Amino acid sequence: MSAPDFWDDQNAARALMAEVNPLKHRMEAFSALKSRLEDIDAAIELAQEADDDDLGREAVEEFARWQKSLADFELLTLLNGPQDQASCYVTIHAGAGGTEACDWASMLLRMYIRWCERRGFSVTYLESTDGDDAGIRSVTLKVDGEYAYGYLKNERGIHRLVRISPFDSAGKRHTSFASLDATPEVSDSINIEILDKDLKVDTYRSGGKGGQNVNKVETAVRITHIPSGVIVACQNERSQLRNKEEAMNMLRAKLYQIEEDKKQAEADRQYSEKGDIGWGNQIRSYVFQPYQMVKDLRTGVESGNIQDVMDGNLDPFIEAMLRGHKRER
Numbered sequence: 001m002s003a004p005d006f007w008d009d010q011n012a013a014r015a016l017m018a019e020v021n022p023l024k025h026r027m028e029a030f031s032a033l034k035s036r037l038e039d040i041d042a043a044i045e046l047a048q049e050a051d052d053d054d055l056g057r058e059a060v061e062e063f064a065r066w067q068k069s070l071a072d073f074e075l076l077t078l079l080n081g082p083q084d085q086a087s088c089y090v091t092i093h094a095g096a097g098g099t100e101a102c103d104w105a106s107m108l109l110r111m112y113i114r115w116c117e118r119r120g121f122s123v124t125y126l127e128s129t130d131g132d133d134a135g136i137r138s139v140t141l142k143v144d145g146e147y148a149y150g151y152l153k154n155e156r157g158i159h160r161l162v163r164i165s166p167f168d169s170a171g172k173r174h175t176s177f178a179s180l181d182a183t184p185e186v187s188d189s190i191n192i193e194i195l196d197k198d199l200k201v202d203t204y205r206s207g208g209k210g211g212q213n214v215n216k217v218e219t220a221v222r223i224t225h226i227p228s229g230v231i232v233a234c235q236n237e238r239s240q241l242r243n244k245e246e247a248m249n250m251l252r253a254k255l256y257q258i259e260e261d262k263k264q265a266e267a268d269r270q271y272s273e274k275g276d277i278g279w280g281n282q283i284r285s286y287v288f289q290p291y292q293m294v295k296d297l298r299t300g301v302e303s304g305n306i307q308d309v310m311d312g313n314l315d316p317f318i319e320a321m322l323r324g325h326k327r328e329r
Contacts, residue, residue, distance in 0.1 A: 030073065079147045198227050234250065
């Protein structure tokens with residue numbers, strides 16, 4: 001990076017900066033932990049020499065805080081996949097359950113946006129389709145931030161909601177499903193061959209409030225990759241060209257993810273045999289009635305504070321997956 005010609009190729013320079021910065025942050029965090037521990041050791045030694053109980057208690061309290069920081073750093077070291085540090089695309093689809101499922105998809109959207117806000121990640125809407133009566137049928141977001149994909153990759157799957165339906169005048173309990181998919185933003189250094197003959201490109205008018213340029217002309221773009229059946233769309237930008245570029249970026253990301261899944265022998269589960277968005281495929285259950293409980297069916301981690309989870313406190317579930325916890329059978 002100190003070479004005089006480093007910025008001659010700006011794209012390559014930015015790619016290298018994106019790779020270096022997370023490593024710098026890890027080293028800085030490690031050095032800070034090491035320095036704090038040395039200070040705690042010195043404080044304990046001083047408290048013992050001075051026979052000062054107050055100073056000793058302060059050292060013990062600081063050590064407890066240091067242990068929490070160490071656990072956070074340990075979690076960071078688990079985000080070591082080849083694309084974990086990348087930003088990512090998140091897609092939410094309503095599944096079985098009609099209007100109920102569309103409303104549930106919108107609730108999941110709010111939950112993940114709140115989680116992103118807690119993490120300091122920025123969120124950009126790329127495409128959305130409203131439900132017929134309420135909620136959303138689908139939405140695609142781009143989440144920008146360090147390790148966004150590393151944190152969100154294990155949220156891929158089907159989320160199940162059990163509650164008394166606000167759309168049922170009889171007040172019956174309903175079960176609804178929605179799926180979430182996360183794919184990393186792929187850097188230009190990764191070569192993914194996409195042939196023009198394999199693409200079907202459609203344009204249409206973007207949704208949203210009237211009066212905007214995007215509503216008057218066909219700026220939105222939908223791309224179908226014929227060999228894989230992957231469909232991506234973008235309507236966020238004001239020009240068709242920019243929407244097409246972003247849609248192509250999403251397509252590259254999804255095709256990359258499919259290949260990575262194949263390498264890990266998970267392609268059948270995640271894509272070709274992903275199954276219906278319904279019974280028997282969920283990763284997490286959110287029960288509002290007759291009791292309140294959110295439970296991850298993979299790790300066994302659960303929470304009785306529904307509101308806290310729906311307000312974006314997903315860290316216990318995400319951390320359990322990263323640490324490799326398994327549900328006890």
